[in-house]
Amino acid sequence: xxxxxxxxxxxxxxxxxxxxxxxxxxxxxxxxxxxxxxxxxxxxxxxxxxxxxxxxxxxxxxxxxxxxxxxxxxxxxxxxxxxxxxxxxxxxxxxxxxxxxxxxxxxxxxxxxxxxxxxxxxxxxxxxxxxxxxxxxxxxxxxxxxxxxxxxxxxxxxxxxxxxxxxxxxxxxxxxxxxxxxxxxxxxxxxxxxxxxxxxxxxxxxxxxxxxxxxxxxxxxxxxxxxxxxxxxxxxxxxxxxxxxxxxxxxxxxxxx
Amino acid sequence: xxxxxxxxxxxxxxxxxxxxxxxxxxxxxxxxxxxxxxxxxxxxxxxxxxxxxxxxxxxxxxxxxxxxxxxxxxxxxxxxxxxxxxxxxxxxxxxxxxxxxxxxxxxxxxxxxxxxxxxxxxxxxxxxxxxxxxxx
Numbered sequence: 001x002x003x004x005x006x007x008x009x010x011x012x013x014x015x016x017x018x019x020x021x022x023x024x025x026x027x028x029x030x031x032x033x034x035x036x037x038x039x040x041x042x043x044x045x046x047x048x049x050x051x052x053x054x055x056x057x058x059x060x061x062x063x064x065x066x067x068x069x070x071x072x073x074x075x076x077x078x079x080x081x082x083x084x085x086x087x088x089x090x091x092x093x094x095x096x097x098x099x100x101x102x103x104x105x106x107x108x109x110x111x112x113x114x115x116x117x118x119x120x121x122x123x124x125x126x127x128x129x130x131x132x133x134x135x136x137x138x139x140x141x142x143x144x145x146x147x148x149x150x151x152x153x154x155x156x157x158x159x160x161x162x163x164x165x166x167x168x169x170x171x172x173x174x175x176x177x178x179x180x181x182x183x184x185x186x187x188x189x190x191x192x193x194x195x196x197x198x199x200x201x202x203x204x205x206x207x208x209x210x211x212x213x214x215x216x217x218x219x220x221x222x223x224x225x226x227x228x229x230x231x232x233x234x235x236x237x238x239x240x241x242x243x244x245x246x247x248x249x250x251x252x253x254x255x256x257x
Numbered sequence: 258x259x260x261x262x263x264x265x266x267x268x269x270x271x272x273x274x275x276x277x278x279x280x281x282x283x284x285x286x287x288x289x290x291x292x293x294x295x296x297x298x299x300x301x302x303x304x305x306x307x308x309x310x311x312x313x314x315x316x317x318x319x320x321x322x323x324x325x326x327x328x329x330x331x332x333x334x335x336x337x338x339x340x341x342x343x344x345x346x347x348x349x350x351x352x353x354x355x356x357x358x359x360x361x362x363x364x365x366x367x368x369x370x371x372x373x374x375x376x377x378x379x380x381x382x383x384x385x386x387x388x389x390x391x392x393x
Contacts (some may be wrong), residue, residue: 032368054378064368090364098362104263106357106369109290112319113373116312120379123311127386 012089016081019200019225023063023079030092032063038085044077044125048132048182049239050223051125053077067092067099069114076121080224082200136182136240152178152185153255159186159208163196164219170196176208177235181252184220185237187228198225198236206238214250218243264292269350274298274339280346281321281337288324289348291337293317296344301336302384306391311383313340322373327355334377 013036016022023029025045035058042054042062056062065076102110157176162168172195174188186206192198202222209215220238228235243251271294274280281287283303293316300312300320314320320337358366 034367053382054375061367061371064371068368068372095362095364095368098365102361102365103357105267105354106325106361108263109319109322109325109354110369110372112317113322113369113376116314116318117372117376117379119312120376120383123383124379124386127383127390131386131389 010091011094012091014087014089016085016087018081018083018085020081020085021078021224021226022081022085022087023075023077025075025078027075028073029063029075030066032061032067032090032092032095033079034088034090035060035062036086036088038087039082040079040085041082042077042079044121046125046129046132048129048136051128051132053121053124055082065114065117067095068110069118076118132182152180152183154178155211157208157210159206161186161188161204161206164203164205166196172196174236176206179251179255181240181248181255183223183237183239184218185235187233187235190232190234193225193234198222198234200225203241204238210250210254212250212254214254216243216247216251218247218251261294264294264347264349267349267353268347271345271347273343273345275343276339276341278339278344279336280339280344281333281335283334283336284332286332287321288327288351290319290321290324290351290354292319292347292349294345294347296342297340298344298346299338299340300380301338302380303336304384304388306388308336309384309387311335311380311387323377324351325354325358325373326370327359335380 016038022033022040035056037058039055039057040062041052042056043050043052045051062079063075066072066074155176155178159174159176161172161174162170172188172192174186174192177185177187184206188198200222203219204222205217205219207215207217218240219242220240222236222238224237226235280291280298283301293314295316298314298320299310300314301308301310314337321333323331323334
């Protein structure tokens with residue numbers, strides 16, 4: 001028993017707050033997570049925003065793909081807590097030996113299911129990206145959009161923002177860190193979040209002035225809230241839900257390479 | 258990698274289907290696991306806009322893998338239909354497969370189950386997205 005504990009790393013229990021990123025797509029990582037309490041979203045990033053692949057709850061497992069797919073070393077999707085979530089983290093050293101003893105036929109079936117699953121998730125991302133673009137009206141209003149390369153442009157722009165429907169006394173300041181036709185990231189002080197909710201799903205009206213001195217006003221929904229560069233800051237990433245034609249034109253012009 | 262030698266030990270029988278023949282029907286109950294030996298098969302789902310093909314499986318692909326969990330009452334989550342030409346499929350000895358599956362560590366079984374159940378969910382999601390795109 002005693003030497004067993006020195007070989008097998010223990011199971012670790014971790015807690016995440018609503019909105020926390022647990023696994024980031026593209027990162028190296030082999031741990032496997034079992035949800036003990038709470039709810040998470042598994043998603044991929046695409047040019048048009050986040051694409052949900054699954055919502056998982058208590059008893060569900062995630063992170064198994066990097067372990068089972070020996071051809072991949074990085075995470076195939078991101079996972080974020082949708083509520084306060086407790087997970088059990090399994091270190092794969094515990095499982096590697098057992099993996100080597102799996103009958104070859106089961107390994108084969110697992111590999112086949114893995115490749116079907118990868119194909120299907122790629123299809124989902126492709127279909128959902130199209131759908132999101134259609135919803136954003138990009139394809140309809142600007143047939144050249146799909147040919148142009150829109151990207152998240154790094155910027156540092158002063159902005160004002162407030163919750164939709166709130167009176168003008170709620171008028172916060174922040175800085176836009178990157179922006180595209182479909183989303184933006186802003187950095188704000190934690191004080192703002194103490195006054196009014198800055199949670200996933202909240203919608204803000206954001207006003208900013210582009211370097212070419214054009215005003216841009218848009219509505220955007222919070223998709224992630226994370227730690228900023230400085231302790232007192234928060235990074236808020238949002239998907240644009242509404243933008244007037246004039247603002248869209250100015251922004252599109254500014255984003256052109 | 259050729260899967261045939263590995264498969265041979267598990268083949269209970271093989272069947273040949275003409276294009277359009279149904280091999281597995283969505284909603285039916287069955288406990289066989291299959292492997293494509295020759296030709297291709299289509300994975301289809303019934304939706305409000307008709308039958309949708311969501312994947313095409315080539316030689317060596319496995320389908321019906323949910324039978325591994327030994328729950329014969331589980332309804333098939335999609336149909337599998339022979340694609341163009343003849344498709345020859347191998348029927349695997351489920352009892353032996355289940356025995357092999359249950360011989361592995363419980364934690365690993367949970368991982369494999371998560372992967373397989375995730376595929377079902379992905380199939381459903383893909384079909385729903387195609388339906389949404391068709392309703393526009």
